[in-house]
Amino acid sequence: MxxxxxxxxxxxxxxxxxxxxxxxxxxxxxxxxxxxxxxxxxxxxxxxxxxxxxxxxxxxxxxxxxxxxxxxxCFSCQLTRTRPAADDTIALEKLASTAQAKRRLLVQLKSLGLPVDPHFERDGGLGFDLISSFSENRQVMIGHANGIVTIDLAESLDEHRERLRIALGEPYRTMLGHFRHEVGHYYQWVLVEQTDRIDECRGLFGDERASYSDAIARHYATGSPDGWEASFISEYATMHPWEDFAECFAHYLHINETLNTAATAGLELALERQRVITLPQVVAPKERYGAGEFDALLEDWRWVSLFFNRANRAMGKADLYPFRITPAVAEKLRFIHRVLTDPPPSRVEESDGFRRQVRPE
Ligand SMILES: [Zn+2]
Ligand SMILES: [Zn+2]
Ligand SMILES: [Zn+2]
Structure with missing residues (x-):
């Protein structure tokens, strides 16, 4: 950004x-x-x-x-298909902070050059149902279906979200993280499943045609398989190939945006000060990593995330990036890097600045 x-x-x-x-x-x-x-x-x-x-x-x-x-x-607000009722001011306050995370997501999608085809222009386009389980008095399932991302506004409450994070044993749970994960389902559908990349994707993440309901039942009955850390970025990713892709997609966006932020601030890390006898001596993150630069991105992230984890610990906080990228996970991220650095043909809509995918007639 x-x-x-x-x-x-x-x-x-x-x-x-x-x-x-x-x-x-x-x-x-x-x-x-x-x-x-x-x-x-x-x-x-x-x-x-x-x-x-x-x-x-x-x-x-x-x-x-x-x-x-x-x-x-604005374009971001128009992407919200469903929002709380006009007299539900408690839910609308939650909507305000949730919409900030949504706009941050959209700015990143735009800077990555990804098409954002809105739901109001095309069936199956991207849209958001932002509703609160507290107002609805029912469980609102966070998820994606046919372009529409559903988010439970109750998760904007720190106490509520943190309770879920602990109950689910997750090291990281944020509203922005939810958006990045759910939009990952959308882009897998648009940029992978509808293209000839699907076979390679299945080779890395598994066959997404496997029963989703069976996967949920198994995940909540028996948990993650032993040794899952070697192949997956999170326990949730072990549930189903779709969740593995969406988790990796979210991580790619986390890494991309944090490296970009470090780069725009001019951050450089002098490794000789850390007594690391290795090359390069200076880690200088880039605002953008091209198609052939995934290894550089990963190496820069190794050092930059380590630095931010140390900075957080210096403040008595938990690690900024409490995850480990194994070689198997790196190959999944490499696939996503390749998909995102080679987006389909698109044109910019001048009235909102976002790209629309150009489809063959
Ligand atoms: Zn707006
Ligand atoms: Zn998901
Ligand atoms: Zn000023």
Whole structure:
């Protein structure tokens, strides 16, 4: 992600920023240029177009929407197919923080050059049902089906999510992690299952046509197989080939974004200070790793994740990246790297800045 700066004082901003802490300028995110612009009124000229702040700005959405789309809602908010009722303010507060994670996901998908075909343009396009199990008074299953990702807004509550994390024995559970995992199911479907890559995918992850209901029953009855760590990134990944792919996809996005953040900040690690007698002496993460650079990505991540784990421990916190990438897991990540560095032909939609897949007539 590009470094975001205040248009008035050039101070650093976060992707979630609504105003600059340093100078007080109200800001909004302009997707096509990946820059923050000042909100001076309802009409904001950027490039050739007039943009408006998203109508969900009161719910912390800081994106802009092009005037001619006429919806009032930004592209990210339009991707939300189902949201809590207008009078359910408790659920809408959870929606606000959940939508931040969704926008972070979308910015990354865009920077990776992946197509985001929305549900309102095409059957099977990407969309989100963001509902709360607390409001619905029923269990909301987090999952993906036919392009639609369902997220339980109750998981935005730290206490609730942390209780589930401990009960499930997971070292990491975040809303952003849920989004990255679920969108992995979507992209396996779009970029792998509908292409000739499927055979290679099955060779690495297993046959996704295996019964999913049997897999769930087995997973919750007997748990993960002994020695699962050698071949899987997480216990959840052992359940079914689909879950293995989605877990690896999420990890690829975790690694990609953290390396990118380190790179845009100019972080370099001097290994000679760590008394490591090895080459390279300096680890300099890159903003982007090309198709043939997976080994470099993995090597950089080995050192950068080790550094961040040490930094977290220095603060008395758990490891930033509490996972081990074995050779078998690395081959799965390599496959995902290859898929994502060779996306299908697409074109940019100028009114929202996101790519649409170009399909043969
Ligand atoms: Zn400022
Ligand atoms: Zn919005
Ligand atoms: Zn899943």
């Amino acid at each position: 590009k470094l975001l700066v205040c248009p008035t004082c050039a101070g650093l901003l976060f992707l979630e920023s609504l105003r600059c802490e340093a100078c007080g300028t109200e800001v909004a995110y302009h997707v096509p240029t990946a820059e923050m612009v000042a909100v001076t009124g309802r009409d904001i000229p950027v490039g050739e177009r007039i943009w408006h702040p998203c109508s969900n700005r009161q719910w912390d959405c800081n994106w802009l929407v092009a005037d001619e789309t006429g919806t009032g809602r």
